[in-house]
Amino acid sequence: MDKVEIYLPILIMVAVGALIATVLMGLSVLIGKRTRSKVKMQPYECGVDPVGDTKHPVPVKYYMVAILFIIFDIEVVFLYPWAVIYDSLGMFGFLEMLVFVAILITGYFYILGKGALKWD
């Protein structure tokens, strides 16, 4: 199949999407009324003066989830090509994937036991 026929429409879609978003946001910048004051430009904090800023560390749990996501999502990506040619692999493909999933499950129970997914 011709590469242009596959990827050109996607490029056109990106261009049209970017154009629409820019025009919409530009319109409200141009048309919307503007009154500026120091208080209005403060971060929103339910009406009281903002306390502190956002430049402080975030809980390490979020990083843990991100790392685990990378590992498990790559495992999922491995399953895709396997699934598409599964019929031609036969018994061999099934057993190989059982071994693969067994390793995956071991890792999964390990992180569960370590409490990496605990949220309280």
Place this chain on the structure above:
Amino acid sequence: MDYLQFALISLIKVVTIVGVVLTGCAYMTYAERRIVALFQQRVGPNLAGPFGLLQPMADAIKMIFKEDIRPAAAEGWFYNLAPVITFIPALLTFTVIPFGDTVTVFGIETKLILSDMNIGVLFFFAVTSLSVYGILLAGWSSGSKYSLMGGLRASAQMISYEVAYGLSLVGVLLLAQTLSLQELVHQQQGFWGMYVWKQPIGFMVFFICAVAETNRSPFDLAEAESELVAGFHTEYSSMRFGTFFIGEYAAMIGVGAIATTIFFGGWQSPFEFLDFIPPVLWFAIKVSGFMFFYIWMRATLPRFRYDQLMNFGWKMLFPIALLNTMLTAGIRLWLK
């Protein structure tokens, strides 16, 4: 085929699809307000035009005329870029969705799909996971604590459900032996040919994850009003907020379209005696069903707590999806 002609046809198709999707988003907000009102025994917006049908137009005009506030603490270009980054992936989903078979318009034969690639399913996952960048950037660059919390929560939630999301489709791929969406539709002939009957668990996991991916109720912790004001878009106003809003609804329609294509036979008519309804209309009917289901869930279910959400994703959906995959593989091998 001549490239210039192909580019022109593609441009026409892109503009049509974007037009339909944006109108769909606008009327989705109207439908949502009317239907939720029905659930709660209220009337809902009914004054702008007949049955309030002009309400979305009024909302859009109002939003454009609102003041565009850019807080002093916002971080440069990232703040401006974030809505665009969430908006484009939502539209990109529609490039791989088949709306029908080949048609002939004015003597030119063309496919009712923008990009008939053989890895459509993978492409869908690739672009939907891009939208997390926009949300994280918006939360981080706004310079507000509510935004930061909302952005962090949203990104952790989206990547957690991404795992089960991807895994839930492997069952279908095992049966279909293809990643092309057009081919998936061709395989689902008739009512009982739909993959939802062969992969009910896969479909349920897929749809739950899809709701979590699009940050919709009951998984809308990213914008939990009662604790985070509006989450990652707290500091966004006027059409900048509007772009986020359209992006979210376009993503919902995109997910509905993908679920229709993979599990409900896409543009194929499920019953022979209803073949007179054109394929594009069948597609629209099926997607509307999903949109109604989204609204129904929002009206019915309360919001999850954050630890419940993470536990549900990692300790329920992921093992179920993995088990479903291996069971499907085993049964497939046994039947062969």
